[in-house]
Amino acid sequence: MTTFTTADVPSLAGRTAVITGANSGIGRVAARVLAARGARTVLAVRDPERGRKAAADMTGRVEVARLDLADLSSVRAFAADLDGPIDLLINNAGVMIPPFARTADGFELQLGTNHLGHFALTNLLLPRVTGRVVTVSSSGHRAGEIDFDDLNWTRRTYRPMAAYAQSKLANLLFTAELQRRLAATASPVLAMAAHPGMAATNLLRANDRPGARTRVRDAVTGLLAQSDDDGALPTLCAAVADLPGGSYVGPGGFLQGRGAPKPVGRSAKARDAAVAGRLWDVSEELTGTTWPLG
Numbered sequence: 001m002t003t004f005t006t007a008d009v010p011s012l013a014g015r016t017a018v019i020t021g022a023n024s025g026i027g028r029v030a031a032r033v034l035a036a037r038g039a040r041t042v043l044a045v046r047d048p049e050r051g052r053k054a055a056a057d058m059t060g061r062v063e064v065a066r067l068d069l070a071d072l073s074s075v076r077a078f079a080a081d082l083d084g085p086i087d088l089l090i091n092n093a094g095v096m097i098p099p100f101a102r103t104a105d106g107f108e109l110q111l112g113t114n115h116l117g118h119f120a121l122t123n124l125l126l127p128r129v130t131g132r133v134v135t136v137s138s139s140g141h142r143a144g145e146i147d148f149d150d151l152n153w154t155r156r157t158y159r160p161m162a163a164y165a166q167s168k169l170a171n172l173l174f175t176a177e178l179q180r181r182l183a184a185t186a187s188p189v190l191a192m193a194a195h196p197g198m199a200a201t202n203l204l205r206a207n208d209r210p211g212a213r214t215r216v217r218d219a220v221t222g223l224l225a226q227s228d229d230d231g232a233l234p235t236l237c238a239a240v241a242d243l244p245g246g247s248y249v250g251p252g253g254f255l256q257g258r259g260a261p262k263p264v265g266r267s268a269k270a271r272d273a274a275v276a277g278r279l280w281d282v283s284e285e286l287t288g289t290t291w292p293l294g
Contacts, residue, residue, distance in 0.1 A: 003260045004237045006033050013038035016086050017239075018125070020044045020067060020118065021093025023054040026136070026196050029232035030090060030239075035060035039088070044078060046070075046093075069093055069117025071104035072287060079124035087131040088239055091118040091171075094136065097160035100153070107286065108152040110160075114167035116287055119174055123289040126189070133178060134192045134238045137171040139250065139257075141195075142267045144169030146275055148282065170279060172248065172270040177280045179246040180273070185293050190245035192238040196231035197251035197258050226251065226258045234261040 012034060022031040022043040035041040035058045044067035045051035051064035065082065068074035094114045103112035122133055144165035150156050153163060172193055179191035230251075238249040243263065250264040251257060269275070284290050 004233060004241060004262075006233070006236065009033055009037050009236055009240050011038050012087075015088065015131070016040045016042065016084060017088040017090065018042045018044055018082070018086055019090040019092055020069065020121070021046075023047065023050040026228055026232040026235060027090070027092040028054050029228050030092065030235045031062070032058045033232070033236060034088070034239075035062050042082065044093075067093075067121075068104075069113045069121070070107075070109060072117070072120055073104070075117055075120045076124065079121065082125070084128070086125055086129045089122065089125055089129055089133045090235060090239065091122065091133065091135040092235065093118075094167075097164050099160070100158040102152075105286075106152070108158075108163055110163045110167040111151060111170065114164075115170035115174060116283060118171075119283045120287040120289045122174075122178070123284075123287075123292055127292050129189050132190045132192055132239060133175075134194055134235060135171050135175050136235060137175075137193050137195050137248070138164075138168040139195055139197070140165050141168040141172055141270055144267075144269065146170065146173070146269075146279060148278065151282070151286075169267075169270060172266055173272070173276040173279050174283070175248075176246060176271070176273070177276040180276075181291060181293070183245065187293060192243065192245070193248045194234040194238040194261075195248070195250040195264075196226065196234055198225040230258065237261040 017034045017039045019027050019031045021027040023045045031041050031043055040061045043051045043055055043064045046068045048064050048066050055062040055064050065078060067078040095110055098109055101109040103109055107116055146166060146169060175191045175193040182189050182191060234249040247263050248266050249261050251259040252262040
């Protein structure tokens with residue numbers, strides 16, 4: 001494919017896009033572009049006040065709705081309150097390497113927010129989705145392992161980066177199994193995945209502590225990271241470009257850290273169909289949501 005830019009996003013007049021975590025970072029950029037192209041754009045955010053501030057800087061039809069992916073009751077309420085068909089669902093929100101915490105439903109925070117919350121949201125909304133489901137993963141998925149014996153870190157010593165990598169691997173396995181199920185039912189909906197490369201977003205700054213390590217991190221980020229605007233391009237590309245279902249889009253440059261978006265490779269673990277199917281079944285049990293298309 002040729003180099004993708006925001007100019008390649010077509011008119012989306014008459015369509016609806018839902019983006020989680022759209023009050024900051026790459027989600028905010030993607031929402032701004034989609035709204036400017038004419039989509040009714042729903043910012044699904046944990047903090048509506050921050051969402052309204054983000055919406056104030058966007059043109060077009062922008063709505064703000066509360067969604068806390070770390071609370072399944074909030075996910076269900078959001079899905080019930082959202083009206084009309086959905087052309088594009090972008091599962092963008094996420095947390096990265098926080099101190100150990102659990103969601104309202106008792107899940108490890110990163111798995112619960114990054115994977116299980118989006119899994120439940122997608123199943124609840126899927127009967128109304130007409131176009132694509134784009135889930136934002138990370139190149140960090142390559143370090144991930146799905147530990148079915150202790151998904152929620154009840155016995156293991158918590159390691160923030162390992163938990164993050166597990167959640168991002170889960171995002172890709174979810175996308176693969178979702179696409180398989182959609183194809184099996186002859187649905188026209190496509191499941192896609194994207195990663196922003198190394199984007200200098202608030203996720204990188206969320207757990208800052210003063211000191212030399214933070215200063216070194218900031219220096220490296222300044223040299224290697226993409227801006228939020230560039231980091232959002234893989235998500236937008238996955239959302240609108242002519243690509244097959246199941247595609248994974250990321251920066252095509254050095255170590256997939258930065259550069260123009262294109263289809264990129266994923267780890268062998270992310271291509272394991274048996275693990276993807278098992279994770280789907282376990283996720284249904286944990287969230288109480290099921291495949292809605294028969």
